[in-house]
Amino acid sequence: MIDLTISTVLLGKAVPFGPPGRTSAIGKTPVDGPRAVGVNGFLDDEQADRRVHGGPDKAIHHYPLDHHAAWRDDLGEDLPLLGTPGAFGENLSTRGVTEADICLGDRLRAGTALLEVAQARQPCWKLNHRFGVPDMAKRVQTTARTGWYYRVIDEGAIGPGDRLTLVERPCPGWPLARLLRVLYVDTMDRAALAEMAALPALARSWKTLAERRLERSAVEDWAGRLNGD
Incomplete structure (x- = not known):
């Protein structure tokens, strides 16, 4: 059961x-209070390149603070971004749930909005520049500490201190950790790819x-995605 506070x-x-x-x-x-959420995410939020960021299937990005300790172990203690919400460009920061706990298609009530998990994040070269680590995007991909994206089912408002509560789990066999393994490790598991392509909640780009x-x-x-080539 997922029922936690959006920190x-x-x-x-x-x-x-x-x-x-380039821009980003x-x-x-x-922010210090609830903010309105529409089909493309928070109304006051921006994405620089709408070809690859934002849109209904990537409306809101969630990244767990739970991963920061592992990143400090990997990268050292001298990266000021680690330990701070927003290090990975996320909209929502929490403790208590990771890619192992969230399944594709999960529907969660967040404030007065209803969200649905559409895909995990595919990290890009901008993380390399943000952290000053030349292969940071590849590290995020390899570790599967990616965070995930929601689509917005019911518009509303979300603020710090609101509850994030699971209300429906239609795909219990597809935690995001499994999805990421098919994407980046067992890359030609044809049975898993066929099952993945048929998942109704999966983002259209990942089906393709x-x-x-x-x-x-x-x-x-x-x-190109990982290095910016």
Whole structure:
């Protein structure tokens, strides 16, 4: 049973970031009260590149503070972002639930909104610049400490201190940890890919990814996403 407190809600604006000419809203800051949520996420939040960020299937990003201790073990204690909500550009920060506990399609009440888990995060090169660690995106992918995205089923408002409560679990056999394993470890498990592609709650882009792997018998190239090439 998932029933915990949303410790922090974070929003951000797109600003120059990384190489010249690039922008990002990965630098999000905490808010002090409820904020309105629509089908594309928090109304006061921004995404710099809507081709790959935001939209109904990636409306709200959730990252667990539970992972920060492991990141400090991996990277050392001298990264000021670690231990601070918003380090990974998330909108919601909590303790008490990770990718092992959340399943695809889970519906959770958050404040007065109803959210549905649509996919895990596919980390990109912007994490490398944010942390000053050249392979940070690859580390996030390899460790499966990615966080996840919600779509918004019922619009409402979410604020720090609100409860996050599981109300429905239609896909108990698909925790996000399993989804990430199929995506990045057992990459050509054809039975799992076929099952994944048929999951009704899965984001359309991930359905397409699974279908293409099955069709081509090959894994897509991750270099551009992870390295910014």
